[in-house]
Amino acid sequence: MRFSTLMVTLLSAGLVISGCATQNGAGVSNAGKGAAIGAVVGAIAGKSTSNHKNKRLVIGAAVGALAGAAVGSYMDQQEKALQQELSGSGVKIIRDGDKLKLDIPAQLTFELNRSDIRSNLYPVFNDIAKVLRDYEKTMLVIAGHTDDTGPYQYNMNLSQARAGSVKQYLVSQGVQSIRVETQGYGPSYPAVPNTSESNRAANRRVEIHIEPIVE
Template sequence: MRRSALLVSLLSASLVMAGCASTEYSNTAKGAAIGGVVGAVAGKATGNHKDKRLVIGAAVGALAGAAVGSYMDNQEKALKEELSGSGVKVVRDGDKLRLDIPAQLTFDINRSDIRSNLYPVFNDIAKVLRDYEKTMLVIAGHTDDTGAYQYNMTLSQARADSVKKYLTAQNVQAIRIETQGYGPSYPIVPNTSEANRALNRRVEIHIEPIVQ
């Protein structure tokens, strides 16, 4: 409790100082203010979810009660409108959202850099994420089970990191985003055919509301 309270106090002070310099500051500047404080969290910046929610909540506010469902309803609608026809699926699970992004659309074989023709799709994703900033994001990379296990783990992590890098370049705050490469560990269908393996090669963006 003492550490969490200190985090919130430090972040509040940081944001006030940033505000004194300018009454309106950009998402980039806000992200820098948050980033200056998150180092106080013990362990990795992507570690304790509770501490992370406190840090983000202090910066952008948190949701409570009926506001959570309404906020996620509106975000789901905005994502579906922006991503219609893109090949990206928007999946709702309670008050959480998941974007399923086929890897074969996003990356060349054995590569982790996003194909340039997919930039507009990720720009649309970033636009909605900026508009609905009271959320945490986990970007998860997945592969099929062909090839060496460790290679697939490394590739899936690199692809998740590549998506994070692109989104932060579009002014989605880095503190809101975690990445994880799972390799072949979590297939959505058995790897028994090429069609199934294609489904398992994917990147998912999990979107979770920040609640009080």
């Protein structure tokens, strides 16, 4: 069966389930919607959603996709909401066309050589999650980066663990798991040359890339 046909069939089943919940008076919460999407994607995981484009198609069919001028307007509104929520937080919001990047200094987010988020940063991630919940027609890639000190594989593992911790926290705050991917890059993509301590500190970072889901 072709991917598109399978996707439509499974999404239709998922929407029927969601519709039944609504007819029973319960409504569909964000968590319920996320579970329905997750169930559909899980049913076609492996060969179909390993491809980024296919995964985007699945999410777009479930939560809706953007087209034309609506894309830029949607991302404008999301950027404004993030600026309002994150003012004074130390998180940089970077716009690249219709994509957004949140640059989060790792030294603010994690203790040295640890991957668990500092508890004092929870309010910042709560604000990020709030905006991501409101603007669900986006996919997210959380990327972890390190400086070049220490063993390469250790840094790769640490960057992946930190990206995973950020995903786990955002999901716990209601962001749909299927929308979020993680990647640990270790020291492979420094923002600046690792030639001083201040530069190495700048390279220890986590980025959240926000991409609109388009038709």
